[in-house]
Amino acid sequence: MSRFLVGLVAGIALLIPATVFSAGEHQRRFAVELALLAGDSRLLVEEKLSAEKRQWIEGRITSSLNVLPLLARYYLQESGLDEASLLDQIEGLQLRVVGSNALFKAAGEMSQRFPIRFPVDLQQPLDSLTKYQTASDYQQLCLGCHIAPAPDTSVVIGNFGAFARSIPDDEWLARLLGGLRGDSYTAYENPFSDAEISGFYRYIRDELP
Numbered sequence: 588m589s590r591f592l593v594g595l596v597a598g599i600a601l602l603i604p605a606t607v608f609s610a611g612e613h614q615r616r617f618a619v620e621l622a623l624l625a626g627d628s629r630l631l632v633e634e635k636l637s638a639e640k641r642q643w644i645e646g647r648i649t650s651s652l653n654v655l656p657l658l659a660r661y662y663l664q665e666s667g668l669d670e671a672s673l674l675d676q677i678e679g680l681q682l683r684v685v686g687s688n689a690l691f692k693a694a695g696e697m698s699q700r701f702p703i704r705f706p707v708d709l710q711q712p713l714d715s716l717t718k719y720q721t722a723s724d725y726q727q728l729c730l731g732c733h734i735a736p737a738p739d740t741s742v743v744i745g746n747f748g749a750f751a752r753s754i755p756d757d758e759w760l761a762r763l764l765g766g767l768r769g770d771s772y773t774a775y776e777n778p779f780s781d782a783e784i785s786g787f788y789r790y791i792r793d794e795l796p
Contacts, residue, residue: 641686
C-alpha cells in the first residue's frame with residue numbers, strides 16, 4: 588500500500604467522532620493533531636528506526652497534514668480567530684518535506700502556540716484503587732499490541748513505559764488522546780474519559796518498563 592493511501596485511510600479514520608473529543612472541543616482535537624505531527628516528525632529526525640516504522644510514520648504524517656485544514660476550520664468556527672492566517676500556516680506545513688528538519692521545527696513551533704487543553708492534573712500520582720483499575724484496563728485493552736520487546740519489523744512500540752518517559756509531556760498526552768495510530772486497521776481513537784486518560788498517562792510512565 589502506498590504512503591499516500593495509508594495517509595488517506597488514516598486521515599478518514601481521524602474524522603470519525605470519538606468519545607474523548609466531546610462537542611465543543613475542536614480546539615483540543617486540532618491541538619492534539621498538531622502535537623502528533625510534531626511528535627512523528629521528531630521520531631523521523633531524531634530516532635533510529637527500522638524501514639517499516641519509518642514507512643508507517645511517514646504515512647501518519649501525511650494523514651495529519653491532510654486532515655489539519657479541516658480540523659482548523661472546525662476550530663476557527665468556534666473560536667473566531669483569523670481563518671486566512673491559520674490556514675496559511677498549515678499550508679506552509681504541507682509544503683515542507685516529510686521527515687525534514689524544516690517540518691519538525693515548524694510543526695513543533697505551531698504545536699507550542701496551540702497547547703492541549705486538559706482539565707485533569709497529570710502530575711498527581713495514582714492512588715492504589717486507580718492504579719489497580721488502570722493496570723487491569725491496560726492488560727485487557729493495550730497489552731496485546733504493546734508487548735515488550737516488539738520485533739524490529741513491527742510498527743508497534745515495545746517497551747512502552749520507556750517510550751512514554753522519553754518524549755515530551757504534551758506529545759505523550761497527545762498520543763493517548765489520539766489513540767492507536769499504528770496502521771489503517773488500528774487508526775481509531777480512544778473512547779476513554781479524561782480521568783481514565785490521566786490514569787494511563789501516569790501508569791504507563793510510572794509503572795511499565
